[in-house]
Amino acid sequence: MNENRPNTDEVYYPSQEVIAQARVKDWDALAKKAHADLQGFWAAEAEELEWYRKWNKVLDDSQKPFYKWFAGAQCNIIHNALDRHQKTWRRNKLSLVWVGEKGDVRTYSYYALNRDVCKFANVLKAMGVRKGDRVTIYMPRVPEIVIAMLAAAKIGAIHNVVYGGFSVEALQQRIEDSESKVVVTADGGFMNGKIVELKKTVDDAVKRSPSVETVIVVQRTAHEVRMEPGRDYWYHDLMKLPLAQATCATEVMDSHEPLFVLYTSGTTGKPKGLIHGHGGYMTGVYSTLKYVFDIKDEDRYWCAADPGWITGHSYIVYGPLLLGATTFMYEGSPTYPYPNRWWNLVEKYGISILYTAPTAIRGLMRFGESWPNRHDLSTLRLLGSVGEPINPEAWKWYYRVIGKGRCPIMDTWWQTETGMFMITPTPVVPLKPGSGTRPFFGQQAEILDEQGKPVADGEEGFLVLTRPWPAMAMTIYRDPERYVKQYWSQYPGKYMAGDSAKRDKDGYFWVIGRTDDVIKVSGYRLGTAEIESVLVAHPAVAEAAVIGLPHEVKGNAIHCYCLLRGGHKPSPELEQELKDHVAKQLGPIVRPEKVTIVDSLPKTRSGKIMRRVLKARAQGLPEGDVSTLEE
Numbered sequence: 290m291n292e293n294r295p296n297t298d299e300v301y302y303p304s305q306e307v308i309a310q311a312r313v314k315d316w317d318a319l320a321k322k323a324h325a326d327l328q329g330f331w332a333a334e335a336e337e338l339e340w341y342r343k344w345n346k347v348l349d350d351s352q353k354p355f356y357k358w359f360a361g362a363q364c365n366i367i368h369n370a371l372d373r374h375q376k377t378w379r380r381n382k383l384s385l386v387w388v389g390e391k392g393d394v395r396t397y398s399y400y401a402l403n404r405d406v407c408k409f410a411n412v413l414k415a416m417g418v419r420k421g422d423r424v425t426i427y428m429p430r431v432p433e434i435v436i437a438m439l440a441a442a443k444i445g446a447i448h449n450v451v452y453g454g455f456s457v458e459a460l461q462q463r464i465e466d467s468e469s470k471v472v473v474t475a476d477g478g479f480m481n482g483k484i485v486e487l488k489k490t491v492d493d494a495v496k497r498s499p500s501v502e503t504v505i506v507v508q509r510t511a512h513e514v515r516m517e518p519g520r521d522y523w524y525h526d527l528m529k530l531p532l533a534q535a536t537c538a539t540e541v542m543d544s545h546e547p548l549f550v551l552y553t554s555g556t557t558g559k560p561k562g563l564i565h566g567h568g569g570y571m572t573g574v575y576s577t578l579k580y581v582f583d584i585k586d587e588d589r590y591w592c593a594a595d596p597g598w599i600t601g602h603s604y605i606v607y608g609p610l611l612l613g614a615t616t617f618m619y620e621g622s623p624t625y626p627y628p629n630r631w632w633n634l635v636e637k638y639g640i641s642i643l644y645t646a647p648t649a650i651r652g653l654m655r656f657g658e659s660w661p662n663r664h665d666l667s668t669l670r671l672l673g674s675v676g677e678p679i680n681p682e683a684w685k686w687y688y689r690v691i692g693k694g695r696c697p698i699m700d701t702w703w704q705t706e707t708g709m710f711m712i713t714p715t716p717v718v719p720l721k722p723g724s725g726t727r728p729f730f731g732q733q734a735e736i737l738d739e740q741g742k743p744v745a746d747g748e749e750g751f752l753v754l755t756r757p758w759p760a761m762a763m764t765i766y767r768d769p770e771r772y773v774k775q776y777w778s779q780y781p782g783k784y785m786a787g788d789s790a791k792r793d794k795d796g797y798f799w800v801i802g803r804t805d806d807v808i809k810v811s812g813y814r815l816g817t818a819e820i821e822s823v824l825v826a827h828p829a830v831a832e833a834a835v836i837g838l839p840h841e842v843k844g845n846a847i848h849c850y851c852l853l854r855g856g857h858k859p860s861p862e863l864e865q866e867l868k869d870h871v872a873k874q875l876g877p878i879v880r881p882e883k884v885t886i887v888d889s890l891p892k893t894r895s896g897k898i899m900r901r902v903l904k905a906r907a908q909g910l911p912e913g914d915v916s917t918l919e920e
């Protein structure tokens with residue numbers, strides 16, 4: 290049998306030890322209860338957090354699909370992530386343990402993190418940031434990225450974190466769309482022993498962004514960078530000023546007021562700024578992390594994503610802090626200086642929960658078992674996976690070699706839009722390699738055909754969610770119509786995820802991949818349209834089509850087909866130049882695997898490029914329905 294094809298009958302049961310430790314031992318009972326009373330379930334979860342004013346209504350659905358969770362309530366996520374811990378013993382507990390790529394270590398107690406967040410919140414205020422203002426954060430994985438996010442949220446500003454692996458074009462678009470006044474960045478970051486030039490990218494992006502008044506720069510690499518007088522300030526200078534006082538009031542927010550905007554690729558060239566609010570997001574993230582990773586005070590929890598993605602927002606920054614947990618963060622690459630870096634960190638810091646992506650597992654698997662086997666990984670008790678479907682081969686390696694057959698793998702399916710885990714096991718749920726198992730407590734998913742009819746078990750269809758959940762994105766920034774059109778109009782009243790999936794006879798869900806023009810490359814979500822528009826901006830390119838093709842480590846890789854403008858000739862040098870052009874504009878993660886120069890592109894009679902046909906041809910598969918094709 291092909292080890293890479295999921296077998297829906299293969300089941301891994303939790304051990305007695307896992308069951309004994311689990312917070313919820315009877316999954317079915319709680320699922321049944323939450324299903325029967327969705328609002329009651331979420332009200333009870335919300336009661337575990339502190340609110341300045343309680344809600345009048347758990348869920349106001351009078352303006353669907355703009356659901357309002359905890360309507361009438363007042364809160365601030367920072368009150369629950371930081372303020373309330375100051376009143377308990379957790380004040381002295383480690384909130385964040387951070388390790389740099391060079392091996393430097395920094396730790397923050399809840400007290401110390403709160404102090405720095407207050408200080409930076411006062412700095413932001415002094416820079417004129419007010420409630421509702423947007424602050425763009427473009428940083429390496431250093432503690433200050435967390436501090437900047439929390440400080441913005443504390444004063445009611447809206448953070449807009451842009452992943453530090455993106456380049457000028459992507460950053461500029463996101464600064465511009467969000468109309469940020471302030472950008473927080475660093476002189477650079479360390480990755481694979483080299484410096485990532487973040488400040489230079491910010492300079493280029495800000496040149497074209499009139500809204501930006503101030504750039505605050507964290508010193509990380511201490512190499513020479515240009516500082517523009519009157520615009521650029523060093524973080525460490527500002528934090529020393531008397532105005533950076535160690536106390537700062539937390540802004541009182543309405544439950545559904547925005548906490549952050551996070552841009553994600555969609556089907557058009559323009560990324561969508563998804564808005565998440567305080568009350569619902571806080572409750573959803575708190576509850577899912579509590580049940581799924583079953584976090585306890587003794588845990589050292591490591592989510593190895595980047596804070597620049599939703600995974601980092603929900604489950605590096607907010608989730609663990611809401612639970613009063615200790616979160617671990619590592620700056621650099623998993624293979625620097627050697628492929629045992631992660632396993633060394635697990636051993637050295639006693640990591641008990643490790644949450645990462647299939648692409649990272651596949652990448653590390655290539656180096657063989659001897660690297661992890663050199664380390665004591667016995668502190669691990671739970672593992673997690675996110676970002677794309679995990680192939681059974683990688684799942685089994687992770688389970689056997691890293692978890693030593695003791696640690697259940699939480700394969701969590703969710704999205705930037707959902708804010709929290711949606712299809713996920715908890716530690717006691719029997720696992721099937723490659724399946725995220727079943728919807729979270731109170732949730733419901735369906736697999737529909739084009740017309741909205743449920744397909745039979747075992748058949749592929751469109752994945753939809755049929756019940757509201759508290760951490761759902763509230764809207765698309767300044768484009769509510771697009772929010773409705775994109776997610777809620779295909780099947781009225783139901784949320785269309787944009788994924789294809791199957792359900793098996795046991796009710797387990799198997800996500801297959803995206804159904805739209807989004808490519809998952811190493812778990813990163815990239816829009817074909819964004820890449821195409823960068824390609825056609827190159828003087829040699831008249832038209833471009835971008836598709837994803839299977840890749841052993843990355844899951845999918847970017848393949849570009851370009852039609853040249855008159856006067857330009859195909860050559861290997863030009864192909865290379867186009868790859869560099871895309872990587873330079875959008876970031877190294879967006880570097881195409883292959884650029885092919887073509888004389889024609891398959892199009893429909895109305896002129897739309899048929900990427901599906903390109904994909905089939907590249908893989909030597911049947912082209913499907915080509916009745917509308919015109920080349």
Ligand code: WT7
Pocket residue numbers: 553598599600674675676677678679700701702703704705706725786787788800802803809812813814
């Ligand atoms: C897309 C969302 C939210 C986590 C980071 C990605 C794919 C995510 C899984 C999983 C299969 C998965 C889907 C989804 N995806 N997790 N466990 N199994 N597919 O967030 O960048 O918004 O991407 O990632 O295709 O739609 P995102």
